[in-house]
Amino acid sequence: METVVEVEGNEEGKYKESGVEKSSSSLSSPKLGADPVVYKLVRVEGDGRLVPATDDEIMEVGNLLADDKIEMHLVADTGQSGGSSSGMPQLESSEGLSQSENTEVDAGKSNTHVEYIEEMLQKVKQDESHLLACGSPDHSSAYVIVEGQCSDQNDKMPGIDEKLQSEIPLQGNDTPSSPSLSKSHINHSGSVGECSNPSNELMEGQSSASARPFGRETTVKDKQWLKRRIAMGLTNSCDVLASSFIIKDNKLLSKGKEESCNNDGTTSMSNTAVGAVNVECKDSSTNHSSQMEEHQTASVERQRNSSTDKDHKSEDLHADQVAAKRVRKPTRRYIEELSEVESKESSGKSIPSAKNSGLRQMSPKSNTRPVGIASSNRGTFVMRLDSLGGSGVQVPYVSRVRRSRPRKNVMALMEFHPQGMGMTAALVKTAFSVHSSQPNNESGNIVLKARSTVEKMQHPFTVEPEKAKPFSSMVSIEQGQNMEPKHVDPSGDTSDDNVVTVPTGKGGVRRKHHRAWTLSEVMKLVEGVSRYGAGRWSEIKRLAFASYSYRTSVDLKDKWRNLLKASLAQTPPDKRINSRKHASGMPIPAPILLRVRELAERQSQVPSNLSSTSKLAGSTGRNNVHETRSSGYL
DNA sequence: CTTAGGG
DNA sequence: CCCTAAG
Numbered sequence: 001m002e003t004v005v006e007v008e009g010n011e012e013g014k015y016k017e018s019g020v021e022k023s024s025s026s027l028s029s030p031k032l033g034a035d036p037v038v039y040k041l042v043r044v045e046g047d048g049r050l051v052p053a054t055d056d057e058i059m060e061v062g063n064l065l066a067d068d069k070i071e072m073h074l075v076a077d078t079g080q081s082g083g084s085s086s087g088m089p090q091l092e093s094s095e096g097l098s099q100s101e102n103t104e105v106d107a108g109k110s111n112t113h114v115e116y117i118e119e120m121l122q123k124v125k126q127d128e129s130h131l132l133a134c135g136s137p138d139h140s141s142a143y144v145i146v147e148g149q150c151s152d153q154n155d156k157m158p159g160i161d162e163k164l165q166s167e168i169p170l171q172g173n174d175t176p177s178s179p180s181l182s183k184s185h186i187n188h189s190g191s192v193g194e195c196s197n198p199s200n201e202l203m204e205g206q207s208s209a210s211a212r213p214f215g216r217e218t219t220v221k222d223k224q225w226l227k228r229r230i231a232m233g234l235t236n237s238c239d240v241l242a243s244s245f246i247i248k249d250n251k252l253l254s255k256g257k258e259e260s261c262n263n264d265g266t267t268s269m270s271n272t273a274v275g276a277v278n279v280e281c282k283d284s285s286t287n288h289s290s291q292m293e294e295h296q297t298a299s300v301e302r303q304r305n306s307s308t309d310k311d312h313k314s315e316d317l318h319a320d321q322v323a324a325k326r327v328r329k330p331t332r333r334y335i336e337e338l339s340e341v342e343s344k345e346s347s348g349k350s351i352p353s354a355k356n357s358g359l360r361q362m363s364p365k366s367n368t369r370p371v372g373i374a375s376s377n378r379g380t381f382v383m384r385l386d387s388l389g390g391s392g393v394q395v396p397y398v399s400r401v402r403r404s405r406p407r408k409n410v411m412a413l414m415e416f417h418p419q420g421m422g423m424t425a426a427l428v429k430t431a432f433s434v435h436s437s438q439p440n441n442e443s444g445n446i447v448l449k450a451r452s453t454v455e456k457m458q459h460p461f462t463v464e465p466e467k468a469k470p471f472s473s474m475v476s477i478e479q480g481q482n483m484e485p486k487h488v489d490p491s492g493d494t495s496d497d498n499v500v501t502v503p504t505g506k507g508g509v510r511r512k513h514h515r516a517w518t519l520s521e522v523m524k525l526v527e528g529v530s531r532y533g534a535g536r537w538s539e540i541k542r543l544a545f546a547s548y549s550y551r552t553s554v555d556l557k558d559k560w561r562n563l564l565k566a567s568l569a570q571t572p573p574d575k576r577i578n579s580r581k582h583a584s585g586m587p588i589p590a591p592i593l594l595r596v597r598e599l600a601e602r603q604s605q606v607p608s609n610l611s612s613t614s615k616l617a618g619s620t621g622r623n624n625v626h627e628t629r630s631s632g633y634l
Numbered sequence: 635c636t637t638a639g640g641g
Numbered sequence: 642c643c644c645t646a647a648g
Contacts, residue, residue: 553635553637554642558642
């Protein structure tokens with residue numbers, strides 16, 4: 001699993017090498033640590049859950065498959081990085097990787113995904129049973145690797161923002177600190193669903209679950225299997241989904257087994273789901289509706305899980321069936337959506353519920369028929385049943401649609417032809433999404449969106465020194481910065497789904513998704529304006545505001561305009577408006593407005609002073625007259 | 635492409 | 642927020 005993640009590293013490979021040293025030398029500096037962190041992060045993702053691979057990653061994978069050398073190379077890098085950073089035994093990891101490599105190749109040739117999967121499942125089961133029996137949380141090689149990474153992260157983390165820390169600790173803690181503990185945690189979360197550290201719990205559960213089963217007893221063979229799977233997944237989109245799933249499944253499976261042993265009834269999936277739900281609930285106290293949905297979803301999943309578990313227990317032979325079920329079972333689309341909503345809410349504390357509801361409604365629409373959703377804690381994959389393969393080839397499509405503005409045309413096409421891969425591909429390319437082989441699968445219809453998670457994941461770990469890196473890194477960095485203002489900008493983080501396409505009369509489709517501006521965003525905006533001056537939106541966006549990938553310079557401008565308007569309106573008239581605003585639930589705190597006003601005034605003054613042209617005043621809009629007045633007041 | 639303005 | 646015009 002880790003390997004897969006690594007793939008991304010290809011470009012990063014350099015970073016890794018250099019980064020590792022840096023990290024070792026200075027843990028404290030976030031930036032330096034960032035590179036290594038990223039690397040780790042990637043891995044973690046792979047371990048923890050399928051990370052929606054970016055295009056790059058996929059590409060990498062493909063390359064890997066094609067060339068053994070490449071893979072080897074990657075492996076080597078990984079091992080080194082891990083070793084230097086964590087100081088953990090890397091031999092194991094390297095071995096595993098190398099093996100995996102071989103495995104991958106084989107798999108690719110043979111194309112017997114199903115078989116592999118079955119084997120994997122069975123093995124996993126066995127392993128799990130083993131683990132349970134042993135009950136000893138020893139660290140096996142594979143596991144160790146993971147741990148090492150985690151540990152590194154932890155070490156580095158301190159330097160990073162609070163948020164980052166909070167998130168990271170989860171992974172790091174569970175693994176390294178105490179395996180048994182993590183286990184208990186998992187169970188706990190599953191049954192109880194603690195609210196205290198939802199995200200953490202989830203993370204822990206996954207990582208721990210995944211780590212244990214794998215690491216521990218997994219023999220070389222197991223590793224190979226895993227690798228094969230991974231490879232397979234990479235190779236084919238369908239497989240990818242499966243593979244991801246499988247991976248997860250493995251973890252999940254293992255987890256489930258544990259639980260089953262412990263609690264017989266509960267299933268791993270259910271636990272996960274529950275945890276997620278809990279998290280969401282915690283985050284968003286506001287949304288009742290969302291909670292409701294979540295609960296429902298959770299319950300559904302639970303049922304499914306339970307059934308699955310039963311099957312599992314009863315017959316190992318049906319492993320593959322089970323797997324399929326599992327894959328499907330995670331019908332988590334809802335959860336994802338919910339999470340999104342939730343995140344939004346949390347971030348936009350004051351955001352009107354109406355919006356959320358609207359979003360929710362919309363989301364369902366976007367997914368025509370979410371047959372199943374597989375979701376790791378962090379990432380959710382939505383799968384749609386393939387019309388062709390009614391049997392159910394589900395392809396996980398992870399696309400991070402940034403909403404940046406994928407040509408409307410594309411959107412329209414997509415809407416009309418969800419299956420139209422070409423369009424999708426283009427879009428994907430733009431967005432960075434991971435699409436496996438589109439051409440191959442006619443069957444692979446499916447466009448699903450998995451998005452927010454990825455971004456979320458990224459931000460905590462990745463830190464980027466400069467802008468050069470891929471988009472994702474930038475985002476993450478920004479987010480990190482953003483986070484500070486309000487513990488989180490969950491909203492900011494990512495929910496982009498709410499894309500509603502409104503058909504315009506002519507056939508044009510307009511998609512308007514409203515993304516509420518969070519306080520932190522506004523603050524950033526204001527700061528940016530104050531620093532760089534209004535009008536230099538691109539600059540502001542890049543520097544101050546870099547964090548949010550959505551929010552174009554235009555958006556910034558618009559928002560600023562609105563802010564100005566608001567501030568102006570507010571100030572002069574006096575209290576009445578103020579109170580009214582407040583009542584309505586103004587998201588923008590007075591102080592900010594004040595500041596906005598001030599800034600506007602100052603900026604406007606500068607130009608205005610030079611020449612007070614009527615036009616200037618008018619165009620600028622905000623100012624001259626008003627400002628003068630306002631300034632006088634001030 | 636970025637900015638500004640209108641819808 | 643989206644779209645368009647202008648530099």
